[in-house]
Amino acid sequence: MKKEIWPGGALLAPVPPALVSCGSVEKPAVLTVGWTGIVNTRPPRTYVSVRPERNSYPMIKESGEFVINLPPARLARAVDLCGCRSGRQVDKFSLAHLTATPASTVSAPLIAECPVSLECRVFQSILLGSHEMFLADILAVQVDAALLDDAGRLCLERADLLAYAHGGYFRLGEQLGSFGYSVRKKKKRRPLPHKKG
Amino acid sequence: MKKEIWPGGALLAPVPPALVSCGSVEKPAVLTVGWTGIVNTRPPRTYVSVRPERNSYPMIKESGEFVINLPPARLARAVDLCGCRSGRQVDKFSLAHLTATPASTVSAPLIAECPVSLECRVFQSILLGSHEMFLADILAVQVDAALLDDAGRLCLERADLLAYAHGGYFRLGEQLGSFGYSVRKKKKRRPLPHKKG
Numbered sequence: 001m002k003k004e005i006w007p008g009g010a011l012l013a014p015v016p017p018a019l020v021s022c023g024s025v026e027k028p029a030v031l032t033v034g035w036t037g038i039v040n041t042r043p044p045r046t047y048v049s050v051r052p053e054r055n056s057y058p059m060i061k062e063s064g065e066f067v068i069n070l071p072p073a074r075l076a077r078a079v080d081l082c083g084c085r086s087g088r089q090v091d092k093f094s095l096a097h098l099t100a101t102p103a104s105t106v107s108a109p110l111i112a113e114c115p116v117s118l119e120c121r122v123f124q125s126i127l128l129g130s131h132e133m134f135l136a137d138i139l140a141v142q143v144d145a146a147l148l149d150d151a152g153r154l155c156l157e158r159a160d161l162l163a164y165a166h167g168g169y170f171r172l173g174e175q176l177g178s179f180g181y182s183v184r185k186k187k188k189r190r191p192l193p194h195k196k197g
Numbered sequence: 198m199k200k201e202i203w204p205g206g207a208l209l210a211p212v213p214p215a216l217v218s219c220g221s222v223e224k225p226a227v228l229t230v231g232w233t234g235i236v237n238t239r240p241p242r243t244y245v246s247v248r249p250e251r252n253s254y255p256m257i258k259e260s261g262e263f264v265i266n267l268p269p270a271r272l273a274r275a276v277d278l279c280g281c282r283s284g285r286q287v288d289k290f291s292l293a294h295l296t297a298t299p300a301s302t303v304s305a306p307l308i309a310e311c312p313v314s315l316e317c318r319v320f321q322s323i324l325l326g327s328h329e330m331f332l333a334d335i336l337a338v339q340v341d342a343a344l345l346d347d348a349g350r351l352c353l354e355r356a357d358l359l360a361y362a363h364g365g366y367f368r369l370g371e372q373l374g375s376f377g378y379s380v381r382k383k384k385k386r387r388p389l390p391h392k393k394g
Binding site: 001002003004005006007008009010011012013014015016018034035036037038039040041042043044045046047049068070073076077078080081083084085104110112113115116117118119124126128129130131133135137138139140141142143144145146148154156157161162163165166167168169170171172173174175176177178179180181182183 | 198199200201202203204205206207208209210211212213215231232233234235236237238239240241242243244246265267270273274275277278280281282301307309310312313314315316321323325326327328330332334335336337338339340341342343345351353354358359360362363364365366367368369370371372373374375376377378379380
């Protein structure tokens with residue numbers, strides 16, 4: 001394939017269009033953040049990058065607490081709204097029909113309508129230019145009980161999570177494989193049990 | 198919905214299952230990394246988190262250079278292989294049918310089969326526990342010319358990018374909206390121009 005060479009740009013996709021909640025249950029704030037990711041597995045650590053101009057920025061900066069909520073596809077419009085409008089002008093919770101509920105380890109609230117929420121506490125922040133990166137420990141995870149199968153395993157595909165890619169909101173589509181499938185040995189076929197009669 | 202509260206975990210999805218290439222065109226290495234994201238827009242900055250045990254780690258650590266390649270869905274099996282096998286044991290480029298080609302700004306190679314590649318140079322690294330986070334400037338972006346429309350706009354949906362969520366590899370599915378769609382004013386219908394009989 002023929003390649004075009006462009007100047008550097010923030011072209012990474014797909015990313016999770018996370019609803020980040022902060023403040024308190026009584027005075028909650030929420031913003032949509034595409035700039036998030038896991039930065040460490042043990043201990044579990046993540047980040048969000050936020051522009052200092054945003055309404056939520058001083059709340060995260062001062063409290064050092066936030067919650068990353070993963071939205072299902074049916075919240076696409078709410079996710080977009082929380083990325084386009086400022087809490088200074090509108091009540092996003094009311095407009096987007098979102099509910100702030102208490103977290104288990106931080107004072108920042110969860111978004112009740114999201115099936116997965118990561119409760120986070122900042123351990124370091126770095127101003128990188130347009131954005132400040134808040135590095136945080138993931139203290140607890142809350143998941144919708146309906147995502148668990150009978151054995152208690154998480155079936156995340158049931159969550160119908162939203163993805164974001166270059167300005168578009170997408171459902172996840174066809175599953176092509178699962179971790180390790182390219183190197184998994186095929187099971188040998190056992191002989192069929194002898195059928196009587 | 199009823200929520201279960203779990204200890205903290207690295208449960209963020211979907212993430213880009215990036216093919217990260219490093220080394221040189223003559224001695225290339227590649228590994229799959231789910232722990233990546235954009236950390237700043239202006240200047241464009243990203244990160245990858247890599248375990249020090251991995252074969253590619255000293256190459257990134259010493260050269261301070263790597264390329265993030267976004268794989269299309271048809272490379273799902275190659276992406277899985279490059280996450281499960283070590284370059285110490287096997288030649289991943291040969292096994293996964295990948296080609297290392299020169300980048301424009303760094304000595305680390307691109308993966309020719311990926312439609313989007315971000316050429317990166319490390320400006321800071323932080324050991325966070327199991328992983329070291331390499332923060333990097335995105336110096337250049339290479340995109341498949343076939344992704345551009347006649348006006349030169351990037352149509353990323355043509356790339357059929359792969360997503361990763363909780364152990365599964367997925368295509369992107371149905372598009373539900375585009376950035377700003379929740380607040381865009383509907384265009385007023387203009388009266389039709391008068392047709393001459």
